[in-house]
Amino acid sequence: MSSRSSRADALRPDYFINLVEKLVSSGKIRDEACIRRFLSALYFSLFNYWAAIKYDKGARRKGPKQDRFDYREFHEELLREELDVELNLLYTYRIATDHYVLNPTIIQIYNKEIVRLMTRDRLEIHIGMNALRKAVEAAKTILKQIST
C-alpha cells in the first residue's frame, strides 16, 4: 500500500473527498447515518493527512511512536491561514455528528447569551445534505491549503 517513508502519500485524502462529492451529486446518499459518517470522515481525513505531513517533516508528538498529534495544533494552523469558515464548519458538524443524537441539535456552548440568541432565532445544527455539500467544499479548500 504505502512506503514507510511517506505517510502523507498514503493518507492523502483527494480520492476520498472526490468519492464523497460524487456520491453527493449522484443522489445516492439516502440516510442520516451515511451523512453523519461522511461529515466525520471528511474532518478526520484532513486531520490525518495534516499530521502525516508533519510527521514526514520530522515532527514528533505523543504516543509510543510519537505519531499522535493534537487537534489544537491542527486548528491553530488552519486559523493562522484564515480558514475560519472551513474549520468551524467541519469541526462543528463533526462534533455534532459524532457526539449528539438529535437532528437538528445544539452543541455545548458556554456563553449563555449565544445560546439565548440561538434559541430565540431557532438556529440549530442541521445534519443533512446541505451541510455535507458545504463540508465537501470546505474539505477541498483545506486540502489545497495543507498540501502547499
Added chain:
Amino acid sequence: MSSVSVFEYSELRIGGETATYKMVVISSREMRAFKGVSTSIDTCLGNVFTSLEVSSLATLKTFLDYIASLSEGDLRNLLLRYADEDTLSRFNEIKPVDIRDLVALLLWIESKYGTYGKPLLDLIFDPETNEFQFLNIVLPECDWDSWRKIVKEIKGEMKRSGLEEMTSKVSIVCLRGLLEPTL
C-alpha cells in the same frame, strides 16, 4: 456602534506637583457606557483638557493604544460585555491570549461590524479530550455570504496591528452562516 473617548484631567496638588488622570469612556451601540479610570483614585472630571472620540473608521491599533492604559479590573468589566461570568472564568483559567489584546479586538470588531450585532466570546473545548481548542468570536447576525470576507478583513487587520500570533487562537464565526434556522 461603540466608541472610545479618552479624557485627561490634571490638577495641581499641595506642594506644587501636578497629578494627571486619564479616563477612557467606551460607549456601546446600546447606549450603555463603561467608564474605566486609569488610576485607582475615584475622581470626577473637573477640567477636561483633551477629548478624543474614536470613530468606526479607527484601526485596531488605535483601540490597542487606548486599552493600554486600562487596569485589570476595567479589562475584566469590558470583557463581561462580550462574555458571561462562566465564560470569563474559563478564559482566566486558560488565558489563551492576552486579555488586553482580546478586549481591544472585541471593541474594534464591535465598532466596525456593529451591524452584525454585538460580538460574543466563547471558548471551544474538544468533547473527547476536554482540551481547549480556540476562542470563538461570534457575530450573531452575519450570514454565510459575508463570512469569508469578514474573516479576511479581521485577520488582516490583526496582522497589521501586531496580533499575528493571536490569529491562530481566535476564530471568527458568523452564527447564521454556520447554523441554519429550524423551519
